[in-house]
Amino acid sequence: MTNGEEPSFRTRVRDWLAANVPETDPQAPVPEMLKTAKRFQAALHDAGFAGITWPAEYGGGGLTAAEQQIFHEEAAAYDLPTGLFMISMGMCGPTLVDLGTHEQKARYLPPLLRGEEVWCQLFSEPGAGSDVASLQTRAERDGEGWVINGQKVWTSGAQHTDYGALLARTDPDQPKHKGLTMFIVDMHAPGVTVRPLRDMTGRAPFNEVYFDGVRLPADAVLGAVGGGWAAAVTMLGHERVSIGGSVRRRYDPLAYRNLVALARELGRLDDPLVRAELAALYAAERALSLFNARLRQEADAGSPPGARGSVAKLSGAELLWRATRVAGLIAGMHAAAWDPASTAGEELAVAINATPSSSIAGGTNQIQRNIIGDRILGLPREPAADRDIPFRHLRVGTQG
Ligand SMILES: Cc1cc2nc3c(=O)[nH]c(=O)nc-3n(C[C@H](O)[C@H](O)[C@H](O)COP(=O)(O)OP(=O)(O)OC[C@H]3O[C@@H](n4cnc5c(N)ncnc54)[C@H](O)[C@@H]3O)c2cc1C
Incomplete structure (x- = not known):
């Protein structure tokens, strides 16, 4: 740089990527790929390029959409080893930014951005995919906290994750969209079992996840109790x-x-x-x-x-x-x-x-x-006869 000027954001990104993006081997063993991905995410964060528009107070860059766009443009020339964090960075993190309390953001966002804690999304079940509001995993009150029982499926990357955003039914007497709540779940908690599922690529990108009496504290609720559908949307x-x-x-x-x-x-x-x-x-x-x-x-x-x-x-x-x-x-x-x-x-x-x-x-x-x-397009809505009926009276999944 000349005249003591700061380099432009684009120059900083370009130089950093040129110096720091590792060569990745698609045939490398999974543990090695995970290590490379975590090391790279930490470096990305240290350079100020993880969560560029996320609030600086929680470890983000605090910058604007323009800088984020510059980063995307420069990064397009590379194959960044960031796939492991797609759900953390693309889904769970932004939802935490939107709906989390100050304490939740301060606790979960910094390690998520540094790649130290990886997240998954626990929505789909054997009986609830497209119609995810028909899910049957239950969250029942236990004093101040909650107890979770049920099964999720197709959970991408769960075998490598530390936390999950779980959608569970807290009130079966409400219609199916109203009795849901979103929770933050520790994937290493007692009662959580993760079983990888192999698909026709020969790899195991997703899993079955079982919850058997998993206890969650009161502050595991993300958004409002009963506000799970809005959180899911x-x-x-x-x-x-x-x-x-x-x-x-x-x-x-x-x-x-x-x-x-x-x-x-x-x-x-x-x-x-x-x-x-x-x-x-x-x-x-x-x-x-x-x-x-x-x-x-x-x-x-x-x-x-x-x-x-x-x-x-x-x-x-x-x-x-x-x-x-x-x-x-x-x-x-x-x-x-x-x-x-x-x-x-x-x-x-x-x-x-x-x-x-x-x-x-x-x-x-x-x-x-x-x-x-x-x-x-404003076309007529799909008919939904079950919208206003209490969930416990519906014939869905293994119920009814
Ligand atoms: C690679 C992969 C990764 C995934 N990762 C995750 C994850 O991380 N977390 C998670 O929670 N889930 C995940 N899923 C699950 C995914 O969200 C569901 O598979 C998807 O929503 C479809 O649900 P289903 O498989 O139960 O199919 P169904 O809902 O049973 O659908 C069966 C067929 O019926 C059609 N259909 C259903 N309802 C309608 C309707 N109203 N109108 C017209 N057609 C309809 C569908 O289009 C489909 O063709 C993943 C799936 C895949 C393949």
Whole structure:
């Protein structure tokens, strides 16, 4: 820098990333990946780049949406090892910022931002996914505190987490949306059992989680007792932007630029059909990234995306399906059978096999379309005969 001036925020981010982003090996053993991720998150925090717009008093950067956007732009050139923190940073943290008491924010946000405590989201159950308000996990009063019993499923990353945001039923005499409460749960507490579930990629991205008489203190309630639905809607709004808006990672085999490289490597770049599909993919990827940048800026400036998060989520899933079709068109047999020594071949196969989950996780495509139809397009609401009936009289899950 010249004349004793401070470097611009962009220069600081650029220099820091160039000096600090580690090389990541997608084939590295899980414990090693976790260590790398935690070390990197701590460094990110020390540099002031974790939670850039979050309140400085709780360890955030206290800066504006403009700085956050600059960081996103500069980081897009890298493959940051931050996937472990997607739910902490993209969903649970922002919900704590919105709804937590001063004591909860002071206790939980700093270690979350430093990557010392990792969070998960405990909503879905075997009998309650799209209709999550039908959940049956119970939270019953126990003096000042609560006792939790029930089961969650598809809990991403739970096997590596320290805390969870749990949605449980506190009043079965209320209609299903009204008797819910959100809690902060210590995932290491007695009575919590986490069992990893393997999917068709061969990996175990999610889990079953059992709660058997888990005791929680009174201050574990996040938001209001009985206000769990509003808290869930707040978190789901953050989730849709976070999932839909996740930056195409530099080494993501299904990102446009990597599919171009694959087409070049396999001699498919002169095929007019491949070229047309790649061009359409580029346009879709670019349009979504601009839409997401806009949603993020608005959200960071304090204007939540509301139902437009569903547009981002749905478009993100459709983009992945499109990219998967293009990958199949380019790679042909190479997408189904590859040299076992080829890391790139395996990464492509894993990415292709993970695509179907994109239109389920975080709310299915059909549910996003329902939300868009209802709340953006003003179409008539889906009929819901069970809305005003006390939960205990409904036939849902194992009840009734
Ligand atoms: C990779 C992955 C990670 C996940 N991570 C988490 C997590 O961390 N935490 C968590 O709580 N959950 C998580 N989930 C669960 C996810 O939120 C649910 O799977 C999802 O909400 C769908 O619920 P379901 O699987 O019970 O399907 P169902 O709700 O049983 O749906 C079955 C089918 O019916 C359709 N359908 C249902 N209702 C309607 C309707 N009203 N209108 C039109 N169609 C409808 C659905 O679109 C779907 O096609 C994850 C899921 C996946 C795949």
